[in-house]
Amino acid sequence: MTIRYFKAAGGGQKNDLAERTLMKINSEFGARVEPFTLHLPQPELLAGVWMICRESLLVGSVRRNLKEAVATTVSVINRCPYCVDAHGIMILGASGKSYSEAITAGTYDAIDDKDVRNAVEWAAATRSPGSSILADPPFSPDEAPEYIGTAVCFHYINRMVTILLGPTPLPFGKGALKRVAMRMARSVYTKSHVSRLNCSLARHFPGILAGQTLLRA
Numbered sequence: 001m002t003i004r005y006f007k008a009a010g011g012g013q014k015n016d017l018a019e020r021t022l023m024k025i026n027s028e029f030g031a032r033v034e035p036f037t038l039h040l041p042q043p044e045l046l047a048g049v050w051m052i053c054r055e056s057l058l059v060g061s062v063r064r065n066l067k068e069a070v071a072t073t074v075s076v077i078n079r080c081p082y083c084v085d086a087h088g089i090m091i092l093g094a095s096g097k098s099y100s101e102a103i104t105a106g107t108y109d110a111i112d113d114k115d116v117r118n119a120v121e122w123a124a125a126t127r128s129p130g131s132s133i134l135a136d137p138p139f140s141p142d143e144a145p146e147y148i149g150t151a152v153c154f155h156y157i158n159r160m161v162t163i164l165l166g167p168t169p170l171p172f173g174k175g176a177l178k179r180v181a182m183r184m185a186r187s188v189y190t191k192s193h194v195s196r197l198n199c200s201l202a203r204h205f206p207g208i209l210a211g212q213t214l215l216r217a
Contacts, residue, residue, distance in 0.1 A: 003038045003164050004163075004165070005163070005164060015043045017044065017046075017047055018040055018043035018047075020047075022036075022037070022046075025050055028058060029054075029058070033086070035086070035157050035161050035165070036049065036050055036053075038160060038161075038164050038165065039160075049153075052152075052153050056145065056146050056148075056150045056152075056153055057071065060143075060146040061142070062143050063115070064090075064094040065095035065113075065116060066116060066119045067147070068090040068091040069091060069103070069116045069119045069120050070123040070147060071083065071087040071090070071153075072084055072088055072091060072099070072103050073119075074123050074126060074150075074154040074155055074158065076103055076104050076124075077126070079162070080158035080159075082161050082165050082166065082167060082168055084100060084103075084104060088103075095113070095116070097112075099116060103120055108121055118138035121133060121138070122137050122138055122139075122147070123151055126151050
């Protein structure tokens, strides 16, 4: 897929930080997907976005499908169909169930997993500061960095993707062919087995460590 409006600077020269980050994305996320690679013109931004996504979405004690539900729901309220499709695939891969249609339609009662439903309801309120569920969230203080980090990450990524990418990562945008494509695509994105903090990149971003500490306080 073509990234719109700009090209990488530097005359095609390789950047060590960008190359190491891309290697990590490929090995730990499963593919060098455009929501990351659109940041290539600024390697430090690429590495920072990858670390925030990695440390909130990919690792930790919270079930992956719950965090994918957060990512999908945030993408719905931000009207980012590309990310809705991408993380609908991830939910399918993580849980074996497709919740993206219920999330998109706002029919949360159709979600049979109570924990997923609670995560969706919380994420749907993240643009409504006065919502009661934000004051009394469905997760513990220890789980908060993963939930909140995932939500914040996708509130940013959705905006970049909406401007710079197309409407979907799939070859078909709707109907039965889209559902088939989603089920085929989930095999590409396997469950991640990665350890917490990627120290080879962390030295570039000490603020991420400080942020994790604050969220856990």
